[in-house]
Amino acid sequence: MAEATGRLTAAPIPVPVRIARRAWRLRRLPLIPIFVLIIFVISGLGANWIAPHNPERGDIRARNVPPAWMEGGSTKYLLGSDHLGRDVLSRVIFGARISLAVVVVTLALGGIVGVSAGLVAGFYGGWRDEVIMRIVDIKLAIPTILLALVLILALGQSFLIIVVILAIAVWPRFARNIRGEVLQLKTMDYVALAKVAGASTPRILIMHILPGVVNTLIILATLEVGIVILLESTLSFLGAGVPPPTPAWGSMVADGRDRLAVAWWISTMPGLAIMAVVLSMNLFGDWLRDKLDPRLRQLE
Amino acid sequence: MINGTQATDQPILEVKDLRTYFQTRWGTVKAVDGVSFDLHRGETLGLVGESGSGKSVTMLSLMQLIPIPPGRIVSGEILLDGENLLELTEDQMSKVRGSQIALIIQDPMTSLNPVFSIGNQVMEAIKIHQDIPRKSVWEKALDVLRKVNIPAAETRMRDYPHQMSGGMRQRVVGAISISCQPSVLIADEPTTSLDVTIQAQYLKLLKELQRESNLGLIFITHDFGIVAKMCDKVAVMYAGKIVEQGTVRDIFNHPSHPYTEALLASVPKLEEDVDRLYSIEGQPPALHDLPPGCPFAPRCPYVMEQCREEYPPVFQVDEAHSAACWRLA
Amino acid sequence: MTTSAGQTPPSSSPSSERPGQNGSEPTVLLEARDLKKWFPVTKGVLISRTTGWIKAVDGLSFQIRTGETLGIVGESGCGKSTTAKMLLMLEEPTEGSILYQGQDIHLSGPEQRREYRKSVQAVFQDPWSSLNPRMRVKDLIAEPMVINWSLPRQEIRERVEKLLSDVGLMAYHGNLYPHEFSGGQRQRLAIARALSLNPKLIVLDEPVSALDVSIRAQIMNLLKDLQQEYNVSYLLIAHHLATVRYMCDWVAVMYLGQIVEYAPVRELYENPSHPYTKALMSAALPSHPDIEQEEMILTGEVPSPLNPPAGCRFHPRCPFVMDRCSVDIPVVTEISPGHHVSCHLY
Numbered sequence: 001m002a003e004a005t006g007r008l009t010a011a012p013i014p015v016p017v018r019i020a021r022r023a024w025r026l027r028r029l030p031l032i033p034i035f036v037l038i039i040f041v042i043s044g045l046g047a048n049w050i051a052p053h054n055p056e057r058g059d060i061r062a063r064n065v066p067p068a069w070m071e072g073g074s075t076k077y078l079l080g081s082d083h084l085g086r087d088v089l090s091r092v093i094f095g096a097r098i099s100l101a102v103v104v105v106t107l108a109l110g111g112i113v114g115v116s117a118g119l120v121a122g123f124y125g126g127w128r129d130e131v132i133m134r135i136v137d138i139k140l141a142i143p144t145i146l147l148a149l150v151l152i153l154a155l156g157q158s159f160l161i162i163v164v165i166l167a168i169a170v171w172p173r174f175a176r177n178i179r180g181e182v183l184q185l186k187t188m189d190y191v192a193l194a195k196v197a198g199a200s201t202p203r204i205l206i207m208h209i210l211p212g213v214v215n216t217l218i219i220l221a222t223l224e225v226g227i228v229i230l231l232e233s234t235l236s237f238l239g240a241g242v243p244p245p246t247p248a249w250g251s252m253v254a255d256g257r258d259r260l261a262v263a264w265w266i267s268t269m270p271g272l273a274i275m276a277v278v279l280s281m282n283l284f285g286d287w288l289r290d291k292l293d294p295r296l297r298q299l300e
Numbered sequence: 301m302i303n304g305t306q307a308t309d310q311p312i313l314e315v316k317d318l319r320t321y322f323q324t325r326w327g328t329v330k331a332v333d334g335v336s337f338d339l340h341r342g343e344t345l346g347l348v349g350e351s352g353s354g355k356s357v358t359m360l361s362l363m364q365l366i367p368i369p370p371g372r373i374v375s376g377e378i379l380l381d382g383e384n385l386l387e388l389t390e391d392q393m394s395k396v397r398g399s400q401i402a403l404i405i406q407d408p409m410t411s412l413n414p415v416f417s418i419g420n421q422v423m424e425a426i427k428i429h430q431d432i433p434r435k436s437v438w439e440k441a442l443d444v445l446r447k448v449n450i451p452a453a454e455t456r457m458r459d460y461p462h463q464m465s466g467g468m469r470q471r472v473v474g475a476i477s478i479s480c481q482p483s484v485l486i487a488d489e490p491t492t493s494l495d496v497t498i499q500a501q502y503l504k505l506l507k508e509l510q511r512e513s514n515l516g517l518i519f520i521t522h523d524f525g526i527v528a529k530m531c532d533k534v535a536v537m538y539a540g541k542i543v544e545q546g547t548v549r550d551i552f553n554h555p556s557h558p559y560t561e562a563l564l565a566s567v568p569k570l571e572e573d574v575d576r577l578y579s580i581e582g583q584p585p586a587l588h589d590l591p592p593g594c595p596f597a598p599r600c601p602y603v604m605e606q607c608r609e610e611y612p613p614v615f616q617v618d619e620a621h622s623a624a625c626w627r628l629a
Numbered sequence: 630m631t632t633s634a635g636q637t638p639p640s641s642s643p644s645s646e647r648p649g650q651n652g653s654e655p656t657v658l659l660e661a662r663d664l665k666k667w668f669p670v671t672k673g674v675l676i677s678r679t680t681g682w683i684k685a686v687d688g689l690s691f692q693i694r695t696g697e698t699l700g701i702v703g704e705s706g707c708g709k710s711t712t713a714k715m716l717l718m719l720e721e722p723t724e725g726s727i728l729y730q731g732q733d734i735h736l737s738g739p740e741q742r743r744e745y746r747k748s749v750q751a752v753f754q755d756p757w758s759s760l761n762p763r764m765r766v767k768d769l770i771a772e773p774m775v776i777n778w779s780l781p782r783q784e785i786r787e788r789v790e791k792l793l794s795d796v797g798l799m800a801y802h803g804n805l806y807p808h809e810f811s812g813g814q815r816q817r818l819a820i821a822r823a824l825s826l827n828p829k830l831i832v833l834d835e836p837v838s839a840l841d842v843s844i845r846a847q848i849m850n851l852l853k854d855l856q857q858e859y860n861v862s863y864l865l866i867a868h869h870l871a872t873v874r875y876m877c878d879w880v881a882v883m884y885l886g887q888i889v890e891y892a893p894v895r896e897l898y899e900n901p902s903h904p905y906t907k908a909l910m911s912a913a914l915p916s917h918p919d920i921e922q923e924e925m926i927l928t929g930e931v932p933s934p935l936n937p938p939a940g941c942r943f944h945p946r947c948p949f950v951m952d953r954c955s956v957d958i959p960v961v962t963e964i965s966p967g968h969h970v971s972c973h974l975y
């Protein structure tokens with residue numbers, strides 16, 4: 001018994017597991033998405049230092065300058081300039097900052113509310129579960145954009161309000177998924193045994209249930225990032241986003257939309273940024289989900 | 301023993317030096333490594349071993365259901381009625397499966413498809429392997445259901461699995477597996493155990509089926525109780541090899557391999573008080589990391605110098621009784 | 630293994646302490662009186678109404694003595710685990726009482742209930758789900774002590790090491806996570822955790838049935854040794870009759886939520902009296918091919934506890950059924966000292 005340490009001397013691993021392991025090792029780290037996301041985060045955090053120009057002040061003499069690689073382009077404006085002579089690249093970089101801020105605050109708010117609601121609904125069940133899940137259903141039945149527009153009309157347009165609205169949009173998904181997970185976890189024998197050992201309900205929730213949902217939470221959060229960015233961009237595009245002149249990607253797309261024929265880059269560059277970040281986030285989220293899925297994780 | 305049916309001279313199934321290996325990241329895992337046994341009609345063989353000892357891979361190799369890759373049947377012969385199954389094409393093999401060798405899984409809940417009626421599933425099994433007119437397929441299905449004692453078989457044909465009790469479903473699974481009159485039936489026991497009374501019904505059913513069609517029956521189990529009740533012959537597997545083989549009385553009365561002896565001494569008895577069970581220390585070895593020499597050596601109370609160096613050859617203990625252990629040298 | 634679980638029988642062999650053989654009767658630690666647990670069957674979501682009751686446990690009475698093991702056997706769904714959950718205060722009994730050292734735990738104050746909770750611990754069947762995969766072994770074993778006792782960290786650490794060595798593991802195992810252990814080792818961890826509060830009673834719900842055959846004897850012997858060392862009582866739930874014979878001092882046979890036979894272990898196995906017990910014994914697998922068993926295979930299945938049969942609950946399957954069996958409920962009869970049967974044959 002003395003040298004029997006577990007993993008190495010554990011019973012032989014069944015065949016299907018071995019096959020899954022091999023397949024598993026073939027999976028690759030999604031390098032390009034990770035690269036894109038790193039650039040996104042660095043731009044967001046360091047916009048002040050990275051951006052070559054002030055994003056809000058334009059040079060009236062250099063309006064609609066095409067991107068550097070096109071005829072008439074200039075290396076001064078790598079991605080061109082817009083109709084007010086502002087550097088598109090700098091605006092995209094500062095747009096990343098807005099998106100990043102919105103994503104972080106929204107997910108923190110929506111995540112906390114959603115996780116708490118999911119924990120309570122799943123663990124206690126009964127009327128609490130009924131009430132919370134009905135609210136979730138109702139929320140999911142109302143189109144988010146419509147709700148957002150109404151709320152913005154009523155409450156005004158500010159960063160805080162936008163973020164609260166977006167949090168309202170994302171929490172139900174957290175609540176629903178976490179609840180499902182908790183329903184499973186609470187039937188585990190170790191939860192019953194914790195009760196037998198005298199653990200209080202908060203202790204059980206924090207020590208035994210919450211750690212079990214962390215993976216789900218991380219996966220959910222990564223998948224929500226794309227949704228939040230898209231929503232925020234849509235709101236900005238509709239003119240209901242973070243108020244101008246702060247350069248949000250959505251409002252930049254909206255600004256350039258009438259000038260597509262003359263200066264297509266004004267809309268296209270921020271559009272591409274949205275696409276790249278959302279796509280990368282989803283690819284990364286998919287990979288993370290496989291990576292963190294407990295059933296697959298046990299194999300590694 | 302309890303089995304009254306006559307065993308003929310020519311074995312219906314003969315397995316010779318079967319080796320099934322898997323390629324894994326730790327190297328080659330010899331899940332089945334030189335397994336030989338034979339089985340006559342009307343005879344019951346118990347293949348005993350712990351999880352991971354290779355009994356399920358042996359069974360899958362017989363049916364040729366090994367996933368390739370990473371698995372590979374490296375060598376050996378599987379002679380069914382004199383014909384080497386390893387030389388058949390996949391097409392030919394799929395005809396053999398179910399019609400000549402059938403597999404019965406002891407879990408009636410998962411081996412029936414919930415969306416098809418009982419009759420449908422039995423008829424499907426018959427149609428795959430036998431070329432007979434539609435009308436008689438129905439008759440035939442009815443016939444097998446009656447054979448396994450399903451009351452009111454005619455009305456039951458239209459029932460769905462969820463409308464039947466667990467014991468009834470077990471009978472249906474039994475009916476499907478014998479519907480094409482296989483000559484060899486392999487019963488694989490799941491790790492979760494059935495209730496004792498349900499298990500007794502199931503064992504009785506298998507006995508009846510065997511008697512009726514003079515089947516060769518293989519039990520894959522870790523439970524010596526099933527062996528004692530059902531089997532004529534026993535093969536004990538450890539780490540991919542058969543370490544002891546003999547008639548059921550040989551094994552129970554004179555276990556010759558220390559592993560068999562230890563296993564028998566470690567199960568509590570229903571009929572008498574046992575002061576203290578023998579407990580086999582340590583754990584079954586990992587197949588990718590076998591010690592050189594005898595794989596049981598780290599747990600063996602009789603281990604000798606020689607055991608750790610060289611794998612013991614098979615020694616004949618008695619006419620039909622053999623074991624691979626240096627103590628017999 | 631490093632425990633006292635050697636291959637030689639311990640000097641005081643457990644079987645010499647079987648009931649009826651030693652002079653001083655052990656004291657009753659816990660008593661269940663007419664324990665019932667009915668689960669409502671409901672329809673409707675928000676405004677639900679009860680349409681029936683699943684009588685999972687329906688009038689159980691038994692005693693568990695200090696340092697002894699009571700076994701409960703019966704088929705799946707007969708209410709064994711529900712009984713265990715009531716003793717563990719995971720389910721509230723519908724009716725009846727649990728007396729711990731003479732005190733009804735549901736009538737006593739919160740302090741006494743806390744005391745009871747500490748004294749009754751459990752080990753469950755599935756060693757894969759009974760340990761939180763995200764906690765280190767040392768924290769898992771320490772958790773009950775951290776919750777209930779205010780001990781200095783150093784003392785807790787020493788106790789964890791002692792418990793690990795008691796169950797045959799090493800101190801360094803404390804730093805690993807549960808998934809790094811095999812099934813048998815995990816069951817040892819579960820046992821160490823259950824022992825950490827020095828409980829008086831441990832409920833063992835199928836503690837070995839998920840383990841490999843060669844590992845089962847290790848765990849059974851370990852449990853027996855620990856019982857000697859700690860003088861703890863066990864309630865063992867199992868469906869494998871031979872295991873129960875090996876482990877227990879008393880056995881209760883359950884059928885559909887009720888005890889049909891209750892006796893000292895040797896008496897029950899040598900003189901099974903209730904028809905259901907006889908059927909179980911004849912269905913159990915023999916330990917040797919030459920053992921002739923009475924052929925008594927039950928037909929049909931266990932009826933649903935939603936609509937248990939009237940009269941004797943076993944009558945639809947009983948080979949000895951008489952007219953009155955479907956009408957009158959049999960009373961418990963003591964057919965020999967300590968041997969209780971509820972059947973009209975006696």
Ligand SMILES: Nc1ncnc2c1ncn2[C@@H]1O[C@H](COP(=O)(O)OP(=O)(O)OP(=O)(O)O)[C@@H](O)[C@H]1O
Nearest residue numbers: 668683685703704705706707708709710711712934
């Ligand atoms: N929470 C519950 N709600 C409704 N019915 C329940 C509940 N828990 C148990 N039951 C029912 O009570 C009966 C007894 O269940 P219990 O788990 O005690 O059986 P058991 O004897 O432990 O069976 P097994 O051997 O399968 O573990 C079963 O019919 C079961 O379906």
Ligand code: SF4
Nearest residue numbers: 594597600607625626
């Ligand atoms: S060969 Fe040696 S180690 Fe192996 S079983 Fe025989 S005595 Fe034991």
Ligand code: SF4
Nearest residue numbers: 941944947954972973
């Ligand atoms: S009371 Fe009647 S039906 Fe019940 S067990 Fe006894 S003889 Fe059988």
Ligand SMILES: [Mg+2]
Nearest residue numbers: 709710711834
């Ligand atoms: Mg149970």
